[in-house]
Amino acid sequence: MTPDWTTLVRHFCFEGDFVRAEPIPSGHINDSYAALFRMPGGNSRRYLLQRINHTVFHSPEKLMANIAGITDHLRRKIVADGGDPLRETITLIPCMQGSSFVQIPDGDYWRAAYFIEGARTYDVVRNLAHVYSAAKAFGKFQRLVSDFPVDRLHETIPDFHHAPKRFDAFVAAVEADGCNRAASVRAEIEFAEQRAGITSTLVDLLEQGRLPLRVTHNDTKFNNVLIDDVTGEGICVIDLDTVMPGLSLYDFGDAVRSGANPAAEDAQDLSQVTVDLDIFERFTAGYLDAARAFLTPLEIDLLPFSARIMTFECGMRFLTDYLNGDHYFRIHRPNHNLDRCRTQFKMVQDMEARADEMADTVEKHRS
Secondary structure, X not given: OOOOHXXXXXXXXXXXXXXXXXXXXXXXXXXXXXXXXXXXXOOEEEEEEEEEOXXXXXXXXHHHHHHHHHHHHHXXXXXXXXXXXXXXXXXXXXXXXXXXXEEOOOOOEEEEEEOOOOEEOOOOOOOHHHHHXXXXXXXXXXXXXXXXXXXXXXXXXXXXXXXXXXXXXXXXXXXXXXXXXXXXXXXHHHHHHHOHHXXXXXXXHHHOOOOOOEEEOOOOOHHHEEEEOOOOOEEEEOOOOOOEEEOXXXXXXXXXXXXXXXXOOOOOOHHHOOOOHHHHHHXXXXXXXXXXXXXXXXXXXXXXXXXXXXXXXXXXXXXXXXXXXOOOOOOOOOOHHHHHXXXXXXXXXXXXXXXXXXXXXXXXXXX
């Protein structure tokens, strides 16, 4: 449904006069729009408006409390470092009532922020310099929030990266087979079943106290870093909906999953899907240049494995959603989630074959 823009924008403390809003097509979960405002004197400014998917995020007030707390913390750190907080972190626009979001009469939840100009996201890696810059941005994000109290954060999606529970959900979807799709994807189901044993590795180490619980982004796709149009630097980590307590390995692994494949996440030609070791090397270098000082030796040891388990987990999630009828991830064609699953599983196979090379790369950049 198209929002009533004139009414909606009155809820926020925007400057200028509303002109129009245009949809931003990227993203699987929330609906995003660039809203243009005419400023006094004839200039213009854009703001970001987002409708929060409260089917996925059942407690938008907790989600927004996390984002407000983290961005305030980041802003103070960025200013102290002499940076530009309007470009290096999300700056929320408060509502007229002072809150960070509004619920309108139809039940939808909305938030707003400054639109960061002169930068963009990329769904597919364009060059190795961008890889290094994006990885460094993710590492810097983790470093800047490393002293934020973990217990102040809400768990916006319970067990988001709890791989054993993701596997249990996958098994339940296979057994229910509510859309009669299981028979057509037996190869993918068997692929997942054969790797059940790796799902508990990180969770077990956390429970044993051998891995530290940290503030993590938890959705570090390559397209969640804004790359400056001029410098090519990764200037801002965006899409903070899943900022929660977690493991540093979740962030590293998911970033490699999304960035080290030179093909699209939903590629249908699997011959194009691979783990580009040059991309992995540049990502590892950038990430560790920003993060090695606060990571433990075991966290660094497990970086290659984290890429494999996060890729496997994501493939399971796409396959589970496909079996359940495509309710979680937005699809744009039949079998879209199945195509996404297949790209992830192809990457897992490549990571298994290249495990020694990936470990050597991490060792090269450890110090």
